Amino acid sequence: MEREGQNILAKTAFLIIVAACIVSVAWTGGVDTPPDSANRVTEPLSGTAWNLVEFRADNGSVVAPLHGTAPLIVFGESGTLSGSAGCNLYSAPYRINGSTIAVEPVVATAAYPADEQELVQQENRYRELLVAAASYRVEDDRLTISGPSGREVLTFARAEQPGSVPLLATEWHLTRYTTGSGSTVASPVPGTDITLVFDGDGTVSGSAGCNAYSAPYQVNETGIGVERIIATKASCAEPAGIMEQEKTYLDLLRSAAGYRIVGDTLAVIDGNGRAILFFTADP
Known part of the structure; x- marks a missing residue:
């Protein structure tokens, strides 16, 4: 399971089914404004990928993910994020406006190794915090997501954007x-x-x-x-x-x-x- 989790986290960008992961591009200016002008506005997280390094546990403490099961989040180009929650794959629509972020309910696969209750709890908590996201900030190679109260709940480190593999001929x-x-x-x-x-x-x-x-x-x-x-x-x-x-x-x-x-x-x-x-x- 550890090897599989690391493999998913190192290369991934799901599915799904589940798959797979993308965020919209907006344009400003008049109809004569060329596409490559300085007025082009791109959603800031589009095309980025991040590995979770710590999250807010149920008791309020800040903890690291279980070894080898750190969730991955990938922001695509059509208003959808996706990735691995540690074992299962997930995806969800989201919206960004300035520094605010709203994530709609997550769709995820649901299968776990036997006797992995800690992993089940971690994945559930991760998805709960992701859907509760209210704001975010990026500082260097860190992405921090905060909840409605302004309290930091998820912290990620920048990851290499994984390439997608086609279903056919693979x-x-x-x-x-x-x-x-x-x-x-x-x-x-x-x-x-x-x-x-x-x-x-x-x-x-x-x-x-x-x-x-x-x-x-x-x-x-x-x-x-x-x-x-x-x-x-x-x-x-x-x-x-x-x-x-x-x-x-x-x-x-x-x-x-x-x-x-x-x-x-x-x-x-x-x-x-x-x-x-x-x-x-x-x-």
Whole structure:
């Protein structure tokens, strides 16, 4: 989980589904004003990315994020921010006017490793503080967000703007998948590599860990459907659990209804809006 969190935070910019992350550009001046003139006004956070370094806990103290799970926020160019909350991906519309900022309710995936209550609490608190944002300031490489009372609640350090990876023609490698009711996630069995490739001809294919598979798919901006998966019939004895994992993976892939991409992370979402599969692009 730590490696995955760091990978997301180092390169990301979700989805989503969930994806993915952008803020508007305003213009002033008359109709004859050229676009490159000094009258052009650009929203100041557009195109920037930030890693959380500290936040206001429930008890009022200022604390650092759990190791390896620091949230990332990316401001795009169409009034939407997105990123990783530490484990799950999120996005939300927002508005800036001068030094004030308003963030609308966050849409996020919702899957966690088992027994990670601290991470659940941190993500919930982060999203709560983000939606409560009232003002902000940028000083050098620090972004500070304050709540309605003027109290500082979130502090970020500037991060490199991550590049976005296309859904098609990318080899995606499974990093986590949901288990049980869909609210907890597991990592793939060590020694297995589950892959996913969307081809432009409408076919998805890859390795399910033991067997190769393929299927027709349909996709639009955030929706996806996978039909009639065909797989080879080999039976692998090792590593332990590989065949059970393969069945779970293919069943989850059949239930795909949407997706989000943040940087090099792909989340596949089912019809209930739950993130069921997480992938990372082949480096």
